[in-house]
Amino acid sequence: MEREFTSASFNEFLGEKKLMASKCIKCGALYLPPRPLCIKCFGTEMEWVEMKGKGKLAAFTTIAIAPTLMLEEGYGRDNPYCTGVVELEEGPKISARILGVDAKKPEEIKIGTPLAVDFVERGEGEGKRTFLAFKA
């Protein structure tokens, strides 16, 4: 059976190292994050489409004052991390962690940098979670 077009399914796919979007069967509109209702034609028939995982950096930041989620991963004041908005070759943009750049030298990070999808795994067993990332 087709998985529901929810964030839970999106995350489940990330766990399988797949970046999946939903595509409206009626009008072809592509949604990442996936959604169950097409907001262009209001059709409700969707299908899953895997993204090639190629894109470029559209906007970014390097964060020193981190939220709890990232503090728990060891990031913070002395260990900033980069996050950004990635524009995929297929068109949609998505928020993701940015790897392979020096978060301590933000002046050197360039918008337009080509990126490839990557997956960050955290936790074990039941608590295991996979986060979307892109690597320079």
Added chain:
Amino acid sequence: MIKKSRKLGRGVAIVGAGVCKFGTLKGRSSRDLFVEAFNEMRASVDKGLEIKDIEALYVGNFSSDFFEGQGHIAPIMADWVGLVPRPATRVEGACASGGVALREGIIAIASGLYDMVLVGGVEKMTDLPTERVTDTLGGASDVLYEVPAGFTFPGLYAAIATAHMNKYGTKVEHFMKVAIKNHNNGALNPKAQFNSTIKDVMASRVKKAQERGQPVPTWENEMGFLKDDRANPVVAWPMRLFDCSPITDGAACLLLVAEDMAKNFTDTPIYIIGVGQASDVALHDKEDLSCIGAAKEAARQAYDMAGVGPEDIQIAEVHDCFTIAEIVATEDLGFFKPGEGAKAVEDGVTARDGAKPINTSGGLKSKGHPVGASGVAQTVEVWHQMRGEAGPRQVPGMDIKLALTHNVGATGGTCVVHIYERR
């Protein structure tokens, strides 16, 4: 998109306005802040106010649930100012909660349902440690897709900043100039959390080091201070500490009445002639990452209703939750062309004595940003300026007849714009 012109069913005027002192107010809860703002509002009604005549309360509040562990605050605010059993409604629109509450109050009077409405905004933020405040504010973004990517609230605006820098060549120095300007204004505002210029801050740091026998820091000028990683650390590059509005406790109140009653309360009411509100998608879904679409649409509605354009607006309070946000706001509102907001700051156009004074109160940056109260407090500033009652920070040599406020929730998921007239 609905482009049909809209008018209010009947006119609405502001006849009273007040704010409490903003800051870290230990031992005082949201109801205490609200009472202080209410009392100042009461005292501001020139010909007096019968509290029993207030028919309803709309109060902007983002997250008393997380900040104070207190939900359902509207009836508590109503009770503490003696309004029970009047209907009291809490309005949530993240950092635009106050502006949205004002709009709801206006609609309630314009509809004919009420003649007199109290609009308030309140947020008590400083009881939580900074990380928890960061998490709570992060809840105003998309928690399913933006938060797992590691985005924080400052981080999202920082991303807008990098897009603006990339598209228009905006420099970090421009952001710093917004901070310097707004601190200059806040230094003249006794209600401001940071009632001091950047130069004052530098002098106090030097004094503190001397007192403690530590090495005394030296900076060439304000820019030198703002570029010093130790004095002004990066929060989310390119946003540093002094690019961010602070965590603030505060409240604000406005008294609205039907236009035809306004002169019973004051000889100088401030009329609300333009109202606009719009919503927008999460940051990553925006076509253009260097502007806020909801602000453009809310402004379009407000200008259309008021029958005026951006060139007619004399002063504005805009939502500078981060310095980049002020630059983007002045472009979205049409005061300057896209990409030229930074130059306007650099040239002093938006200074208190410039051609288009922006954030004479000190803005959220210096006055403080108690998120649910900010939208209402912006209107309180405009009220003072338009009535010539802003004291030492009164805009010099300008007879202010038209003003605007611009209040944004999160990265523009919500934006509210109001236009005011003194006749």
